[in-house]
Amino acid sequence: MAIKPLADRVLVKPIDTAEVKKGGIIIPDTAKEKPMQGEVMAIGTGRQTDEGKIIPMTVKKGDKILYGKYSGTEISVVDEDLLIMRESDVLAIIE
Numbered sequence: 001m002a003i004k005p006l007a008d009r010v011l012v013k014p015i016d017t018a019e020v021k022k023g024g025i026i027i028p029d030t031a032k033e034k035p036m037q038g039e040v041m042a043i044g045t046g047r048q049t050d051e052g053k054i055i056p057m058t059v060k061k062g063d064k065i066l067y068g069k070y071s072g073t074e075i076s077v078v079d080e081d082l083l084i085m086r087e088s089d090v091l092a093i094i095e
Contacts, residue, residue, distance in 0.1 A: 003077060005084060008047035010059060012038035012072065012083045037094065038083065039064055047087070057087055064094040 005011050015037045040063045046054045059065060072085030 003042060003082075005042055005044040007044045008055075008057065008087045009044045009084055010040055010057075010065075010087055010090065011042040012065065012067065012085060013041050014038045014081065014083060015064070036069055037064065037066055041082065043087075059087060059090055059093060065090050066092045066094060 003011055040059050040061055042061060043057045043059060046056045048054055067083075067085060067090050071089035072083035075082050075084060
């Protein structure tokens with residue numbers, strides 16, 4: 001199933017952080033924080049101004065990004081957890 005975000009929205013696949021911390025301590029699922037890094041899977045066409053002009057997206061498919069802890073809406077597609085968020089929720093692109 002293909003998902004195409006609209007306007008200035010971005011489809012992101014969260015990147016899981018390591019489950020074992022320094023010292024070999026294993027963190028249970030209930031104590032883990034949500035990942036704040038992800039990979040852009042798809043992007044919309046861009047934000048439209050009041051005059052009808054389209055402002056192109058800064059991020060592109062394949063970019064690794066940082067986003068806010070509670071950003072976006074969680075969705076499940078074919079047993080895969082993804083996020084849909086506005087481009088303004090993206091904090092940085094990881095190079």
